[in-house]
Amino acid sequence: MNGYEFTFITKDGSKTVLDGAEKLITDFKGKVSAKDDWGRKPFAYKIAGLKEGHxxxxxxxxxxxxxxxxxxxxxxxxxxxxxLILNQD
Structure with missing residues (x-):
C-alpha cells in the first residue's frame, strides 16, 4: 500500500458526498488515515458555474x-x- 494525499473540492461539503467518497475508497481496498477540512474558498475562475467550493x-x-x-x-x-491525488512517497 502506498500513501497518497487526496485533495478534492465539493459544492457544499455535504455528508452524503463525503460518505460516498469514503465508501469509494474502501471499495477499492483503501483506507483513510487522516481528514482535514479546509472549508469554503473562492475559485480564481468559475468551475462548473460555481464561484467557490468546499x-x-x-x-x-x-x-x-x-x-x-x-x-x-x-x-x-x-x-x-x-x-488532485499526490503520491506521498
Whole structure:
C-alpha cells in the first residue's frame, strides 16, 4: 500500500458526498488515515458555474493498481468538482 494525499473540492461539503467518497475508497481496498477540512474558498475562475467550493484533504493508503481504478470511478462522481491525488512517497 502506498500513501497518497487526496485533495478534492465539493459544492457544499455535504455528508452524503463525503460518505460516498469514503465508501469509494474502501471499495477499492483503501483506507483513510487522516481528514482535514479546509472549508469554503473562492475559485480564481468559475468551475462548473460555481464561484467557490468546499475543500477537503485526506491521507489515503491504497495500492497503485487500485488507485488507478479509483480515479476512473471518481471522475463519474457528481458531487466532486475537482480533485488532485499526490503520491506521498
Amino acid at each position: 475543500y477537503h484533504v485526506w491521507a489515503v493508503d491504497m495500492s497503485p493498481s487500485d488507485m488507478l481504478e479509483f480515479k476512473n470511478k471518481l471522475n463519474l462522481e457528481k458531487g466532486v468538482i475537482r480533485y
